[in-house]
Amino acid sequence: MEEDVRPEVQVMERYGYERSYLISILHEVQKEYQYLPEQALRNVAAGMGISLVDIYGVATFFKAFSLKPKGKHSIVLCMGTACHVRNSRGLLEEARRFLGIEPGDTTDDLLFSLDTVNCLGACALGPIAVIDGEYHGQMTPAKMERLLKKLAKEEGVRK
Amino acid sequence: MKGSLSSPKDLNEYRKSIQSTKKKFEKVISVCGGTGCHAQNCVQVREEISRELDERLLSDKVMVKFTGCHGFCEMGPLVVIHPAGILYVKVSPSDAQRIIESSVVGDSVIDELLYKDVATGKNFEKEQDVPFYSKQKRLLLAMNGMIDPQNIEDYIAQEGYSALVKALFEMSPEEIIKEVEIAGLRGRGGAGFPTANKWKACRRARARDNIKYILCNADEGDPGAYMDRSLLEGNPHAVIEGMIIGAYAIGATEGFVYVRHEYPLAVENLLKALEQARQLGLLGDNILGSGFSFDIKVSVGGGAFVCGESTALMASIEGRIGEPRVKHIHTAEKGLYNRPTNLNNVETWANVPIIIREGAEAYARIGTEKSRGTKIFSLVGKVRNTGLVEVPMGITLREIIFDIGGGMANGKAFKAVQTGGPSGGCIPESMLDTPVDFERLTEVGSMMGSGGMIVMDESTCMVDIARYFVDFLCEESCGKCVPCREGLKQMRFILDDIVSGRATGKQLELLKELAEVVRDTSLCGLGQTAPNPVLSTIKYFEDEYHEHIEEKRCRAGVCRDLIEYQIDADKCTGCLRCKAQCPVGAVLGEKEKPHHIDLSKCEKCGICYEVCEFGAVLRK
Ligand SMILES: Cc1cc2nc3c(=O)[nH]c(=O)nc-3n(C[C@H](O)[C@H](O)[C@H](O)COP(=O)(O)O)c2cc1C
Ligand code: FES
Numbered sequence: 001m002e003e004d005v006r007p008e009v010q011v012m013e014r015y016g017y018e019r020s021y022l023i024s025i026l027h028e029v030q031k032e033y034q035y036l037p038e039q040a041l042r043n044v045a046a047g048m049g050i051s052l053v054d055i056y057g058v059a060t061f062f063k064a065f066s067l068k069p070k071g072k073h074s075i076v077l078c079m080g081t082a083c084h085v086r087n088s089r090g091l092l093e094e095a096r097r098f099l100g101i102e103p104g105d106t107t108d109d110l111l112f113s114l115d116t117v118n119c120l121g122a123c124a125l126g127p128i129a130v131i132d133g134e135y136h137g138q139m140t141p142a143k144m145e146r147l148l149k150k151l152a153k154e155e156g157v158r159k
Numbered sequence: 160m161k162g163s164l165s166s167p168k169d170l171n172e173y174r175k176s177i178q179s180t181k182k183k184f185e186k187v188i189s190v191c192g193g194t195g196c197h198a199q200n201c202v203q204v205r206e207e208i209s210r211e212l213d214e215r216l217l218s219d220k221v222m223v224k225f226t227g228c229h230g231f232c233e234m235g236p237l238v239v240i241h242p243a244g245i246l247y248v249k250v251s252p253s254d255a256q257r258i259i260e261s262s263v264v265g266d267s268v269i270d271e272l273l274y275k276d277v278a279t280g281k282n283f284e285k286e287q288d289v290p291f292y293s294k295q296k297r298l299l300l301a302m303n304g305m306i307d308p309q310n311i312e313d314y315i316a317q318e319g320y321s322a323l324v325k326a327l328f329e330m331s332p333e334e335i336i337k338e339v340e341i342a343g344l345r346g347r348g349g350a351g352f353p354t355a356n357k358w359k360a361c362r363r364a365r366a367r368d369n370i371k372y373i374l375c376n377a378d379e380g381d382p383g384a385y386m387d388r389s390l391l392e393g394n395p396h397a398v399i400e401g402m403i404i405g406a407y408a409i410g411a412t413e414g415f416v417y418v419r420h421e422y423p424l425a426v427e428n429l430l431k432a433l434e435q436a437r438q439l440g441l442l443g444d445n446i447l448g449s450g451f452s453f454d455i456k457v458s459v460g461g462g463a464f465v466c467g468e469s470t471a472l473m474a475s476i477e478g479r480i481g482e483p484r485v486k487h488i489h490t491a492e493k494g495l496y497n498r499p500t501n502l503n504n505v506e507t508w509a510n511v512p513i514i515i516r517e518g519a520e521a522y523a524r525i526g527t528e529k530s531r532g533t534k535i536f537s538l539v540g541k542v543r544n545t546g547l548v549e550v551p552m553g554i555t556l557r558e559i560i561f562d563i564g565g566g567m568a569n570g571k572a573f574k575a576v577q578t579g580g581p582s583g584g585c586i587p588e589s590m591l592d593t594p595v596d597f598e599r600l601t602e603v604g605s606m607m608g609s610g611g612m613i614v615m616d617e618s619t620c621m622v623d624i625a626r627y628f629v630d631f632l633c634e635e636s637c638g639k640c641v642p643c644r645e646g647l648k649q650m651r652f653i654l655d656d657i658v659s660g661r662a663t664g665k666q667l668e669l670l671k672e673l674a675e676v677v678r679d680t681s682l683c684g685l686g687q688t689a690p691n692p693v694l695s696t697i698k699y700f701e702d703e704y705h706e707h708i709e710e711k712r713c714r715a716g717v718c719r720d721l722i723e724y725q726i727d728a729d730k731c732t733g734c735l736r737c738k739a740q741c742p743v744g745a746v747l748g749e750k751e752k753p754h755h756i757d758l759s760k761c762e763k764c765g766i767c768y769e770v771c772e773f774g775a776v777l778r779k
Contacts, residue, residue, distance in 0.1 A: 020415075022478030024459045027420060054479070061480045061637075062461025064420050080382030081577065081613045082539035084627050090765055097742065097762070118464065118631070120421055121385035122194050123537055123611075124232030124545035135198035142740055142766045 007032040008040045012047045019048060022058060026065055034070045071106040071113035073151055075099070076130040080119030083126035087140070091127055092116065094141040098148045111155055163440035165448045167324040170315070173439075177316045184222040186263055187241040189304055193228025193389055194424060195546075196235035200252065204236045207255035212263075221263055224313075227303040227393015227428075230547035231291055234274060239286050239304060246286035247272040277543065277565070291544045294563045296525065296551045298533045299509050303393035308428045311435040314396040320441055322512035326404045327449040330515075332362065335408040339511065341519035343531035348376050348467075348504030349582065349608050350684075351530070351597035357501055360491040361409045364499035371411040372495045374476070374502040375402055377418040377425070378460055378467040381580030382631065384611035386535040387505035389547055391418065391425040394509070395432035399455065401511035403442065406453045409501055414455040417472050420462060429457055464581070464635035468683050469494075469502050471637065482637045483683040504609065506535060526552035530596040534607070540577075540614040543568045550595065557591040560614055571616035575699070579608030581628045581635075582688030584695025585621060604695040606688075620717035621700040622707050626654035628692035636685060643686030646677035650693065657704065659720040660711040667704055671697060716778045719763045723779050726767075728753035730775035737767035737776060 011028040015021040025048075029040050036059055045052040059065045077083075077092050096102065099112050106113040122128050125137030131147060152158070164170050190196075190205040205225050212218050229237050234248035240262050247258060250272060261267045273282045274289050283289045286304075306313035314320070326335055340355035361371065375398060379387040391398060402414050418426050433455055436442040444452045458476045465471045466481040473495045475481035494500025510532060514522045523531050530552040536559065539545045543565035550559060556576055560566070567573050575585040584605035586593065593599050597607050615624070633647045653670045656662035674690035681687045697704060706712045713721040726737075726746075733751040745761040748754030756767070768776040 019478035020456070020458060020476055023420075023461045023475065026461070027459060050478070057480045058461075058478065062463050064460075064462035079631075081580070081611065081627070082383035082537075082545075084382075085540045085613060085615055085619050085624075087765075093762075093764055094742070094766075097764070117421060117462070118380070118635075119382035119384070120194075121379070121388040122198050122232075123383050123385055123539040124195050124547075125198055126539065128198070137195075137198050140769050141764050142769050145740070145742060145766065 006040075006043060008043050009047060012044065017048055019050065022048070022050075022055075023062065026059060026062075030065060035066045035068055038067075066104075068106065069110065071110050072155075073112050073132055074115065074130075075112060075148070076115045076117055077103075078118075078120050078122075078126065078128040078130075079116045080123060080126070082119075082123035083128055086127045086138075088127035090141040091129060091139055091144045094144045095148065098145060109157065111157065112151075161439065163438065165440060167328055167447055170320060170324060170441075170447060174315050174318075174321075177312045181222075181316060184220060186221045187224055188221060188258075188263065189224045189226050189229075189239045189241065191227075191229045191235060191237040191239075191304070192225040193232065193235075193303075193393060194385070195228065195232030196237060197424070199235045201236035203252040204238065204250050204255065207252040208238070208259065211255045211259045215259065215264070217259075217263070224305075224307050226306060227308050228389035228547060229304045230297075230300055230389070230549075231289075231544065232547070233543075233545040244285045244287055246274060246283070246289060248274045290565065291546065291548075291563055294554075294558065295549050296533050297549045298513055298525070299390065299394075299397065299506065300535060300547065300549045302397065303389065306394065308393050308395055309431050311396060311432065311439065314394070318516065319396055319512075320400055322515035323400050323403055323441070324447065326407060326515050327447065327451060332408045332410065335404060335515065336362065338519045339408075339514060342514040342522040343526075343529075344507065344510055344514060344522075345530065345597060346504055347506035347510070347534065347609065349579070349606070351607055354503060354507055357491065357503070358405065358409050360489065361411075361499050361501040364492045366499050368498075370413065370496075371409060371499045372501070373402060373406050373409060373411040373414045374472070374495065374500060375414065375416040375508055376467060376469075376472060376502055376504045377416055377422075378472060379419055379422075379505075379609065380464040380467040380635075381609045381611040383539055383577075383613050384537045384580060384609055386537055386547060386610045388422050388425050390505050390509050390535075391416075391422070392428050395425075395429045396436065397509040397512055398429075398505055399432060399436055399442065401508035402455060403446065403453055404511050404515060405501070405503070405508065407451050411501065412453060414453065415458050415476055415495070416455060417458045417460060417466070417476060419460040426457060426459060433457070463637075464631075465637045465683070465685050468685060471683070472502065473500065480637075482639050483685075485682060506610070527594065527596045529598060530607075534595060534610060536578075536610045536612040538564050538612050538614070541568055541571065541616040541619065542566070542614040552596055553594045555592050555594050556586065559595070559612065560591070564614065567614070567616050569616075571618060573614070574617055574619055575615045575621065577605075577613040577615065577624065577692075578611065579606035579688075579691070580611045581632050582606060582684065582691055583608045583611075584691045585615070585624065585699060586695075587699040604691070604698055606691070618715050618717070620658075620713050620715035621696045621703045622654070622657055622713075623715070623717045625693045625696045626651070626658055629654055629689070632685065632689045636689075640682035640686065642677050642680040643682065643689065646673055646681075647686070647689055649673055650677070650690075654693075657707050658713075658718040660707065660718075662708045664708055667697075667708060722763060723758060724756055724761060724763060724765070724768060725777045725779060726754050726756055727775045727777055728755075730773050732773055732775070734772075736770050736772070740766050740770050742766065
């Protein structure tokens with residue numbers, strides 16, 4: 001018998017197909033694909049014996065999951081209270097203007113995704129931007145613009 | 160690490176052997192590895208320090224410890240040298256060499272790296288003397304600076320798991336609950352419900368198949384709060400030990416920790432800690448030979464605020480959509496998988512081993528009549544010393560903000576402090592002498608909440624803050640009940656009108672009325688408390704609402720539709736800086752001549768205001 005090497009199957013096996021780990025399973029599947037492709041969700045539904053509707057419900061209820069592909073660079077901005085009082089909205093406006101997309105979206109060239117989160121637990125250093133996994137504290141709109149320009153330049157795109 | 164320990168005696172011997180190995184080290188360098196310091200490059204600081212020690216062949220005499228959060232995040236990366244307790248702040252990797260030279264090999268102190276009090280200009284040498292720490296009472300957090308969270312031996316060396324031994328071998332479940340009752344422990348997750356009462360109800364509940372659960376709420380949804388993160392990350396065994404004791408008292412067989420996914424380091428440290436506890440026989444079957452068995456699983460969240468609510472949290476662990484249900488039947492009887500379940504917050508659990516180890520009476524001496532013990536707050540926003548502070552209950556807000564927090568940053572005037580997260584309220588200057596206590600904070604229109612304490616100054620707009628929270632809760636409402644789903648949306652419309660200068664006086668009345676309806680008729684705590692930020696800002700800062708509505712003015716300069724940027728020609732030197740940085744080309748002018756702003760192009764991003772070094776850009 002041929003071994004099934006699809007990532008979602010391996011993930012489900014690691015978690016023993018236990019439903020109480022569904023969210024963790026979806027997180028790991030998302031890590032593999034950068035998003036949750038429809039086929040992967042179908043496979044998880046079949047593997048776990050849960051209806052696709054239920055899986056879809058969970059995958060759309062929780063903000064951490066995306067059913068759309070994500071860009072190469074991820075721009076995540078904290079919109080928590082501590083960051084808000086230190087002008088995180090200014091960062092968001094800047095990123096939105098620069099990239100021309102709304103939070104949750106990805107640029108058409110699949111280079112940048114813009115997302116917001118409620119709090120990263122690094123509130124003392126707010127406002128926080130996480131760019132490709134790296135934390136930047138005490139951000140300002142001008143710093144945001146500089147960082148984005150640098151990334152765009154590296155990718156050879158004019159913004 | 161050792162194999163399984165099968166009795167308290169084994170554990171004691173193990174502890175002694177760890178302690179004697181540790182005595183070999185003459186000095187210990189504790190490098191803060193909390194999330195705040197991680198964002199400021201502490202990993203490299205640690206690597207450089209270790210490398211320097213290796214080069215000097217000091218690794219057997221000096222131990223480097225990568226610990227959890229020390230709390231003073233504003234000043235990170237933090238390095239503390241024990242036993243002297245010297246604190247160095249804002250350490251960079253290139254400081255490693257001189258730190259080892261002066262303070263490890265030698266016994267001198269590097270003045271430049273010490274914490275300096277801005278107000279008095281005074282340097283502080285020792286961690287314990289720095290005002291930020293000296294006014295705190297670090298019952299739970301102290302250990303964060305002493306242990307490597309990925310090494311159970313550190314926790315055991317600090318008398319870790321001795322409370323568990325006491326509970327399992329010297330106390331009956333009823334005695335444990337009694338002890339927690341005498342200590343007066345109340346839930347740290349927000350509502351302050353007496354922990355012992357909850358435990359009693361769950362202990363009493365009949366389980367059809369002998370399975371009961373206990374859960375740990377590490378969803379920490381309050382945006383702007385990170386106490387639970389730091390506890391789980393920095394001292395996971397304290398939470399685990401508390402849960403095992405609680406499980407024994409309640410008669411639970413299985414536990415879950417529900418952690419938000421935004422906290423990957425907390426999940427990692429927790430999983431490692433659970434594995435190590437299992438290997439040592441402190442978790443799993445027949446714990447320390449007591450005959451009691453219990454294990455803990457970790458469940459990761461998916462980024463939904465409402466999942467901090469007990470029934471939504473349980474649905475989420477079951478792998479379902481995280482919607483709350485009406486609690487006709489208490490979760491103590493029918494909770495997770497319809498079995499008796501007890502849920503407590505991270506900080507609540509972490510208090511349990513202390514109460515058992517130190518005794519309820521000693522614990523109850525801290526705090527006020529109805530609020531005992533300490534509370535951890537995340538002191539953030541516009542205050543000078545941001546970070547995590549643990550204080551005895553009963554301390555005033557003023558002491559926290561001005562003595563520990565060092566007052567306001569940037570010399571601005573204090574306006575309000577927000578506690579209780581999206582369920583809480585804003586407290587004005589005139590109420591700053593309110594003691595921190597569950598009842599008193601509720602009386603002033605806010606609440607203790609889980610511990611977010613966001614300080615606001617004159618540049619914070621209170622209407623904008625109200626709108627911020629309503630916006631947040633609108634997004635986070637699960638949509639199951641109408642008052643919360645629709646009511647909040649309508650409240651948001653009104654607030655949008657107010658901040659953009661379109662509102663009329665009547666709308667303020669409507670806003671209040673709506674707020675009351677949402678409060679009184681929503682299904683779960685989210686909706687029931689959602690109007691608090693609006694009602695409290697109207698109560699204390701109604702003037703600001705009127706200014707927005709009648710004068711179309713935002714005194715804090717926050718609401719974009721009501722402000723304008725201008726250049727003061729007298730101050731402008733014509734340096735071209737703002738012109739070069741304006742992303743929309745709205746700044747006009749030539750070198751060395753005063754610039755001006757084309758208001759028809761200006762998008763009010765404020766970059767010119769930020770980059771001008773001469774204070775020539777005005778916000779009106
Ligand atoms: C909308 C909502 C969100 C909540 N979020 C949290 C949270 O993030 N963390 C927490 O410990 N409690 C939260 N709670 C409170 C919990 O429902 C519960 O009361 C608490 O975890 C019980 O633990 P305690 O008695 O130890 O405080 C929330 C409640 C509501 C209504
Ligand atoms: S509010 Fe932004 S990290 Fe907490």
